[in-house]
Amino acid sequence: MSSKVVHALYNDDDILMNAVKKTRTEGYRIAEVYCPFPVHGLDKAMGLAGTRLAITAFLYGIIGLGVAIAMMNFIMIEDWPQNIGGKPSFSFIENMPAFVPIMFELTVFFAAHLMVITFYMRSKLWPFKKAENPDVRTTDDHFLMEVDVANNDLESMASFFSRTGAVEIKIVDKDEEH
Known part of the structure; x- marks a missing residue:
């Protein structure tokens, strides 16, 4: 079974925050968000549990x-x-x-x-660990939201993310990445 994800790339943290809120409202599961710097309130918007x-x-x-x-x-x-x-x-x-x-x-x-x-x-940041960053631009000035496809329609997801302000949308097969 292949595990496909959508990579929606954003160029502004405020647009990303709004997109995360809309994505959760639509019922899509956000797997990860990659940012070049900490975004205040992103963990709460993603629905992550508090840290211990x-x-x-x-x-x-x-x-x-x-x-x-x-x-x-x-x-x-x-x-x-x-x-x-x-x-x-x-x-x-x-x-x-x-x-x-x-x-x-x-x-x-x-x-x-x-x-x-x-x-x-x-x-899990061990010495000599290979970087897991899916797009090198997220270390500079872009934000990437990784969303599980699950049983959703890819075209409707792509149009949804373009409406949220994504500058680039890619469908990636996680199994082929590794």
Whole structure:
């Protein structure tokens, strides 16, 4: 079974937004939209679910805070207690004000680095990965909306997308692309 898609190319982000809204109203399934820059509100217009990356960032920050507390407690209290500036080295709580900058820095460090790794893994952006961009112009100044054909009439879809302001319309067989 061949999986055909329509590639509708637009040259303005406002026209693209209106086209996405009209396409969803018509009942067509948008597979992907390729843009040269982020378009505010496009994810909502496409009906995409909200991201949970903020939750993972919070959890990674908590991991960083835990590592900082465990590290400082072991190094400064248990393993090598030192009398620095007359401060007692008997408990973590007594020394915690001096440890706050380290706790903050490790919280930010873990959250930032683990979020980058999570983003690359979630986006499947591995080293030496071949680009999946269907049209090179979408890296410069054009926007491409990829819509599944399914059981729809190709001619009616092409006329619909030309009415939405598409400057170019192509029907592509995804199986032959790879």
